[in-house]
Amino acid sequence: MSTVVVDTPHGPARAELHRAARPRAALLLGHGAGGGTGAPDLVAATRAAVAVGVHVALVEQPYRVAGRRAPAPAGQLDTCWLAVAADLRERWFDGVPPLFGGRSSGARVACRTAAAGQAAAVLCLAFPVHPPGKPDKSRLPELDAVTVPALVVQGRDDRFGQPTAGPRREVVPLAGGHSLDKDLEGVGRAVSDWLGRVLRSRE
Template sequence: MTSLDVDTPHGQALVELHSAEEGSAVLLLGHGAGGGVDAPDLVAATRGATAAGVHVALIQQPYRVAGRRAPAPAKQLDTAWLAVARWLGENWFHDLPMVFGGRSSGARVACRTASEGGAAAVLCLAFPLAPPKNPERHRLAELTAVETPLLVVQGDGDPFGRPEPAPHREVVMLAGDHSLAADPIGVTRAVEEWLARVLRPLARPD
């Protein structure tokens, strides 16, 4: 594992790189609003991605690096994320396809920035479809805006709701709640299988 400090317009981000033996792509993963990159589902997804031959960059947003728990505004999160993605593309992963992803708030960032960042696919872990006490404030538009292959891995008891499958969007339901901690093996398998399948058409010829 390699740790990197990356400057963004909103402060310094921290990146943990986990290399696959023969990396054919890179998966960028963001954390939840109040959590870190050591969340169980992010650890499980990292394991699945590297098994599929995909490098992983776990990205800690500047507000968390600075020691704050309250998340930054969405525009700041998106700007910082895109800055890190560009830096990684220029300095570490030249010409490799990038998959954007994350858990909860990080999944929302990945969806909102996928088009501008040129993501080849998007991975959402525990996407917070709607606040439990305000179901009318749903975020379905963030999912439907993604035009590349999209996987949502969701707990069947998640109080933030269950996104439905749709064109470009697959949904895998696992036992558990919003933490996705109940079935880490299921998360690993879902991510490994999906990445291997959706990135196959992008593989460079020998």
């Protein structure tokens, strides 16, 4: 594991790099709005991805690097994410296809930027379908806009709602809530199985 700092238009971001021995793809994973890259589900997903031959970059947004807990506006998050993706693609991806992903807010960023970043697939951990208690404020259009294979791993009791499956979108429900820490083995298994199928379809 190594760490690199990437300059973005809104300050430095940080990426924790986990290298696979024989890389088949590179997965960028973003954190939640108030959390960091050490979230248990992100760690489980990272281990699962590396085990099936996928580099992983755990990306820390500039507002977190600067020590702020309140997230930056969506436009800034997306701009910084794409800057990190472009930098790592040039310096680190080794020509393998990029995959985008993240938990909660990071999953939303991954969905919104998938097309612009030419992501080959999108992994969403605990996608926040709507704010708690406000189902009328749906974020499903962000998921629906993803045109590449997508996986959503969601706690059955997630107070941020339940996503629906789609033509290119799989949903794996697991025990627990928004933190996805009740079944970390299930998180790893879902990520590993899905990545294996996505990568085989590209070979």
